[in-house]
Amino acid sequence: MVFSSISFIYYFLPVVLLLYAATPYRYKNITLFVSSLIFYFAGEPVFFLLLILSSIIDYTHSRTIERYRGTPKAKRALVRSIIMNLGLLVFFKYGNFIVDNLNTLLSINIDIPDIPLPIGISFFTFQTMSYTIDVYRGQAKAQKSFLGVGTFVALFPQLIAGPIVRYKSVEKELTQRVHSLDLFGEGVSRFVVGLGKKVLLANTLAVLVEKTLSVSDPSVLQYWLGAIGFVFQIYFDFSGYSDMAIGLGKMFGFHFPENFNYPYMARSITDFWRRWHMSLGQWFRDYVYIPLGGNRVTKKRWFLNILIVWFLTGLWHGASWNYVLWGVLFGAVLIFEKFVGLKWLQKIPKIFCHAYVLGIVLVSFVIFKYESTQDMIEVFRGMFGQLDIPLVSRESMMDLRQYIVTFLIAGIGTTSWPKRWAQTLSRSNTLKKLYSPIAVISLFMLMMMTTGYLVDGSFNPFLYFRF
Amino acid sequence: MEKIYAIGFKLLLALVLVIQIITPVASISQAERRHLQERPQFSWDALVDGKYMEDLEKYALDQMPFRDFFRGLKTWTEKKVFLKNMVNDLWIEEEFFFKAYDVPTEEEIQRFTTYIEEIKEQYFLNNPTYVTMIPDKSYYSQDRYWATTEEQTKEWIQEQLTTAKYIDVHSILELSDYYYTDTHWKQEKLFKLINYLETQIDGMEPINQEEWTPQVYEDFIGVYGGQWALPVNPEILEFMRHESFFDIVITNYQQKDLSGQVYDEEKLYGWDGYEVFLSGGSPLIQIENPKRDKELVIFGDSFSSSLVPLLIPQYGKITLIDTRYLPKDYLGEYVSFTGEEEVLFMYSHLIVSNAQTLR
Numbered sequence: 170m171v172f173s174s175i176s177f178i179y180y181f182l183p184v185v186l187l188l189y190a191a192t193p194y195r196y197k198n199i200t201l202f203v204s205s206l207i208f209y210f211a212g213e214p215v216f217f218l219l220l221i222l223s224s225i226i227d228y229t230h231s232r233t234i235e236r237y238r239g240t241p242k243a244k245r246a247l248v249r250s251i252i253m254n255l256g257l258l259v260f261f262k263y264g265n266f267i268v269d270n271l272n273t274l275l276s277i278n279i280d281i282p283d284i285p286l287p288i289g290i291s292f293f294t295f296q297t298m299s300y301t302i303d304v305y306r307g308q309a310k311a312q313k314s315f316l317g318v319g320t321f322v323a324l325f326p327q328l329i330a331g332p333i334v335r336y337k338s339v340e341k342e343l344t345q346r347v348h349s350l351d352l353f354g355e356g357v358s359r360f361v362v363g364l365g366k367k368v369l370l371a372n373t374l375a376v377l378v379e380k381t382l383s384v385s386d387p388s389v390l391q392y393w394l395g396a397i398g399f400v401f402q403i404y405f406d407f408s409g410y411s412d413m414a415i416g417l418g419k420m421f422g423f424h425f426p427e428n429f430n431y432p433y434m435a436r437s438i439t440d441f442w443r444r445w446h447m448s449l450g451q452w453f454r455d456y457v458y459i460p461l462g463g464n465r466v467t468k469k470r471w472f473l474n475i476l477i478v479w480f481l482t483g484l485w486h487g488a489s490w491n492y493v494l495w496g497v498l499f500g501a502v503l504i505f506e507k508f509v510g511l512k513w514l515q516k517i518p519k520i521f522c523h524a525y526v527l528g529i530v531l532v533s534f535v536i537f538k539y540e541s542t543q544d545m546i547e548v549f550r551g552m553f554g555q556l557d558i559p560l561v562s563r564e565s566m567m568d569l570r571q572y573i574v575t576f577l578i579a580g581i582g583t584t585s586w587p588k589r590w591a592q593t594l595s596r597s598n599t600l601k602k603l604y605s606p607i608a609v610i611s612l613f614m615l616m617m618m619t620t621g622y623l624v625d626g627s628f629n630p631f632l633y634f635r636f
Numbered sequence: 637m638e639k640i641y642a643i644g645f646k647l648l649l650a651l652v653l654v655i656q657i658i659t660p661v662a663s664i665s666q667a668e669r670r671h672l673q674e675r676p677q678f679s680w681d682a683l684v685d686g687k688y689m690e691d692l693e694k695y696a697l698d699q700m701p702f703r704d705f706f707r708g709l710k711t712w713t714e715k716k717v718f719l720k721n722m723v724n725d726l727w728i729e730e731e732f733f734f735k736a737y738d739v740p741t742e743e744e745i746q747r748f749t750t751y752i753e754e755i756k757e758q759y760f761l762n763n764p765t766y767v768t769m770i771p772d773k774s775y776y777s778q779d780r781y782w783a784t785t786e787e788q789t790k791e792w793i794q795e796q797l798t799t800a801k802y803i804d805v806h807s808i809l810e811l812s813d814y815y816y817t818d819t820h821w822k823q824e825k826l827f828k829l830i831n832y833l834e835t836q837i838d839g840m841e842p843i844n845q846e847e848w849t850p851q852v853y854e855d856f857i858g859v860y861g862g863q864w865a866l867p868v869n870p871e872i873l874e875f876m877r878h879e880s881f882f883d884i885v886i887t888n889y890q891q892k893d894l895s896g897q898v899y900d901e902e903k904l905y906g907w908d909g910y911e912v913f914l915s916g917g918s919p920l921i922q923i924e925n926p927k928r929d930k931e932l933v934i935f936g937d938s939f940s941s942s943l944v945p946l947l948i949p950q951y952g953k954i955t956l957i958d959t960r961y962l963p964k965d966y967l968g969e970y971v972s973f974t975g976e977e978e979v980l981f982m983y984s985h986l987i988v989s990n991a992q993t994l995r
Contacts, residue, residue, distance in 0.1 A: 184653075369713070
């Protein structure tokens with residue numbers, strides 16, 4: 170089940186909210202845990218057992234760590250738990266990838282059946298690992314009840330597409346959280362805005378993106394429309410999903426970490442990664458980069474640390490070399506920025522900084538989008554006029570006409586301008602009376618329009634099935 | 637303000653849920669011309685293999701309260717917010733709806749002409765055989781792109797056909813010969829077409845519109861009207877009656893008792909009013925007129941269903957075959973051909989471009 174579906178919004182969610190409201194305070198986690206399992210079961214009827222297994226692994230090992238704190242037994246429990254978590258992740262996510270590459274590399278023929286990828290495995294594995302590691306480091310206390318761990322791992326608002334919620338950030342709220350109409354209302358507005366981003370913008374642009382390689386009369390313009398469309402699509406899809414997760418969290422009294430902060434307004438790639446998928450960046454910083462020594466090592470080792478982190482970041486996104494290339498590209502750009510790039514960027518006009526960031530982001534997302542090297546090369550060649558095709562074609566002009574307003578709205582939507590306009594309106598002496606009615610009506614309209622798109626069965630891809 | 641959001645959201649969810657519970661399950665969508673997903677049957681097998689949840693999702697979509705309102709709202713948003721000139725591949729020019737399609741390649745057209753040549757070789761080796769492509773409505777739109785691409789399709793057909801004569805009817809028809817809200821042509825506008833075909837097909841005779849009596853249905857909304865999802869004005873559908881209809885026998889293989897009608901008026905109130913002509917899609921229909929003796933075999937689609945009634949007075953036997961439903965290799969099991977028939981392949985541009993639908 171995904172948030173951007175009629176079955177979730179108008180069937181699952183109201184029933185869960187009703188049951189949650191009717192459940193006495195001390196038992197609310199039971200309702201959340203069971204609802205979350207049903208949510209996951211609806212999409213993964215078999216692999217929901219994996220989710221439970223993962224929770225059991227981390228529950229038992231963190232209890233052992235707590236009990237034998239400071240002894241080798243605690244360390245062994247931590248190592249065992251990490252091996253088991255990563256083992257599951259590697260088996261289910263990278264099993265086929267590893268075997269395929271071994272076959273190619275060693276010219277052998279190991280034949281294994283296709284291993285299906287459980288939805289959200291990368292997210293919940295990272296979350297469960299963060300729990301055990303935080304307990305080991307003494308940054309969090311091990312939960313005495315399995316329900317606490319189970320609820321944290323399975324919590325449906327953030328289960329399948331993040332943000333990657335670290336245990337210590339919700340530890341208190343798992344046992345004691347405040348519910349209020351105001352917080353619920355904040356959650357509603359965040360959820361509806363996220364839903365609008367996903368359904369009205371990301372899904373609409375996905376139609377344009379998906380036709381890039383199948384148009385009957387390809388042109389340079391068509392390839393650019395596809396590439397720019399994907400830059401917008403992935404942002405609105407991912408940030409929309411994060412907004413929905415954060416909003417749902419608030420409806421149930423949780424405060425999940427922010428995941429996006431207008432990344433396309435960044436002035437350097439370093440800045441971009443402080444704004445894009447922030448919860449993943451923080452996870453890798455705290456659990457990989459810093460344990461490797463971070464920047465408090467020799468220069469060579471520091472380079473290596475950065476490249477390792479970005480190799481893993483790429484691989485986390487999918488079991489394919491294009492994701493690795495994508496990650497390593499960012500690693501290389503970040504190394505460049507750390508040594509010379511950032512100094513240069515501070516000296517040039519802002520507009521060139523933005524152009525530099527958007528250029529790299531555009532190229533990187535073409536790499537990210539196409540798992541097939543052949544397709545990726547075709548798109549790059551098409552974009553840069555290396556195919557024997559015209560600059561524009563009738564179809565690309567029609568698409569430009571069809572999507573130009575969507576691009577404009579999307580472009581504005583990636584900036585902080587709408588937020589600033591809303592703040593200006595709410596503070597204006599003359600217009601502030603209008604702010605509330607405009608905001609309420611806009612939100613209602615947004616909800617209705619997204620429902621219309623969902624009811625009509627519009628294209629509704631789920632991009633995170635590889636994560 | 638957050639309180640208003642919270643209360644409003646809860647009310648909306650509760651309202652939809654309650655309406656959903658108390659509203660009877662709908663079985664068809666008139667506007668979309670399809671059966672709606674009904675509540676899926678639960679089974680453990682279906683649950684484990686994901687089919688149950690998949691059907692449940694379709695059920696939720698199909699049974700959403702105010703479904704048609706929401707579909708209309710989507711069209712409105714596309715037009716008024718995103719300022720798209722096409723919605724669901726449809727666009728409007730002077731009240732006429734048009735639908736964009738994937739332009740066929742030469743190979744796709746080759747599939748069509750090869751298919752025709754195969755039927756001719758199998759059943760009609762020595763029969764006079766004619767082929768015509770019914771223009772898509774977009775051929776007459778202001779956007780000349782569609783006319784240009786269809787001209788190309790026409791050229792390919794003419795180049796590829798070797799054993800049948802191609803009849804070009806594109807210049808005979810015009811936009812007003814089509815419905816505003818539908819893909820089809822109007823039957824009452826086909827007299828000029830038949831009088832042109834008569835000059836190309838040896839056995840065909842001219843017809844006189846004055847001998848025909850129109851019957852009118854005023855609430856016709858075509859397939860594009862339904863897909864558009866916003867309210868559209870109904871239009872007039874006419875069907876022409878002739879005195880010879882009293883003497884004929886129609887065998888319709890779509891019906892259990894094989895009985896057929898020229899005009900099935902009940903269909904006017906179903907999801908596709910155009911099915912009034914010969915009761916809509918059928919693999920095989922034979923119309924026998926004892927007062928005449930010539931025979932005509934037509935391979936066609938829904939466009940042919942509205943043309944064929946106009947030919948009834950002049951043929952002893954008309955056989956209308958739709959090979960989307962009756963594979964060509966099984967034809968001989970249902971029909972015996974005498975070798976004396978004239979054969980007309982008359983397909984719409986849509987079918988010509990998607991010949992894989994012909995079996």
